Amino acid sequence: MSATGARERVLLAVDSGGSGLRVAVGTPASGPLVRRAGREPVRTGARGLDPRHLAELLVPLARAALAEAGHRAPDAVAVGAAGFASLGDAWRAELPDVLAREFGGGRGTWAGTVLASDAVTAYVGALGCRPGAVVAAGTGLTATGTDLSAWRRADGWGHLLGDCGSGAWIGRAGLEAALRAHDGRPGGSTTLLERGEALLGPAAGWPQALYPRTDRSAVLASFAPEVAACAPADPVAQEILREAARHMAGAAAAACPGGGEPVVAVTGGLVRLGEPLTGPLREELAKAVPHARQVPPAGDPLAGAFRLASGLALGDLALPPDPRLLCVTGAGTAGRPRTD
């Protein structure tokens, strides 16, 4: 097949997250032409994501996007999924078969499938296939890095064991500082106490409003914007964001290659806190990874999945496979994750 032919192959990119599925269709030459989103998240059971439920939700969404782009079937499919790293072997063995069956893997143009953790699609979306590190910071926080021979991850342990510097971390620290002021303990902020009581009612009711919830980390993270809003005039809030930036930079440094000319980017909803966080973050990254160039993320995780599908079709996927992060199943090898 000619290089020109490969650049016309039809790509289907999928991003599966907590708010549902998103798909993009296009070719390596065109880039993503059509995007569609579904609202239902894929069911998660004891052994992780349910591959049949994923297929069930994906197929109509993908067919609609393919039709809109004027295509019948994709030649390469890449799926990025939250929670991929914790999935068992069954999922990884089954999903490529399911996708190949659904999307006509028998055809001569079929290039195969890529399954990836959302950390990898976020990485590739932000930086492409270059060495570096990406800090994905929202309610939680994970850093993912590669020197193109192996992946390195840091944090992502959840709001009790880690996610240091995340939205939940910042919000929790802000509420603690508010309650310090309430009690007259050191390190308190009356400004944060006022903001907290305006948002959540009297402090005495906060434990009852938080502990019975199942989405505690989201409740904590909902206070992070208040901390950012207070920071310009409140030294306690300012120090919380400085410390968060220090944690984020520490995670970036742990994931980033120590040599070469890596690039580093921060993605996720937390960057919307703006300058009160991103200012200190630039400084802390410069200290923690002085050899890395800070860049804005080029694209989102769906763009990353598209790049993975494109890399598979073009044969230029220069990223290291990893059973917990990135599994490539080429044409004719369905069900047998490539490990080379």
Add this chain to the structure above:
Amino acid sequence: MSATGARERVLLAVDSGGSGLRVAVGTPASGPLVRRAGREPVRTGARGLDPRHLAELLVPLARAALAEAGHRAPDAVAVGAAGFASLGDAWRAELPDVLAREFGGGRGTWAGTVLASDAVTAYVGALGCRPGAVVAAGTGLTATGTDLSAWRRADGWGHLLGDCGSGAWIGRAGLEAALRAHDGRPGGSTTLLERGEALLGPAAGWPQALYPRTDRSAVLASFAPEVAACAPADPVAQEILREAARHMAGAAAAACPGGGEPVVAVTGGLVRLGEPLTGPLREELAKAVPHARQVPPAGDPLAGAFRLASGLALGDLALPPDPRLLCVTGAGTAGRPRTD
């Protein structure tokens, strides 16, 4: 009635906590003579402890203790209960009636009832009716203080919003430091990582072992003794305990009277961590409340409840009433909490 007569009055003291009821019987002259414990905790509903269930569990236990001490009925009853501070008015209105009815409140020697938060019984058990502050530190952490005209409380907000320096706080910080070492982030301790993996299995499984549990704070606190065990040889563990001591001293300072000659004590299971915690704690208390004399706690919360019953019988209860902490219902005023 003569002072001698009052000193022979029969006292029933009750401590209601998560592990069940404990009772003590004696007289002001004798002190507690008989102690008994039940294993069933009092049911807690939406409006707090169920007063009828408390009575149901208490009566047989109290009757057995009274009989063993050679008495038929108490003349004063004091109940200290975990969760008292968050109870509604109904409980406070109903329980004195229930107790007076059960234990023969019609008699001429009947002195009444005292209902108290476990924070108050811990305070009185540790310090008696003197001004000062008590830090109760176990899985959680609360400081309670009084200048004898009002109560002051600090922290006790639970493991996400506060309880700074508690067992859950120390354990959580220890596990975070272990995972920092696992990831190669700054501030990690390989010693804590080894201890953690020996106790909880491979680090990758910790989130799954912790987050689905309903007793997360207890799981976190279970790691606190490992942090203390590592502290003599591990600077990260040592700094965690130093920081915990600083938090505990900050809570003590917030609760302690600012003037006079207050006494301060630390109670609860956390002191069993020994010198790695209590050493720094002595130093931090000396910095945070330099005017307060540090003393070992004289007795436990049940001894505190006994002291409250004795104070009611002798008329020397010099502690401030507080609807959320200490309600005294004298003879003939059942159902009407005294507010003077």
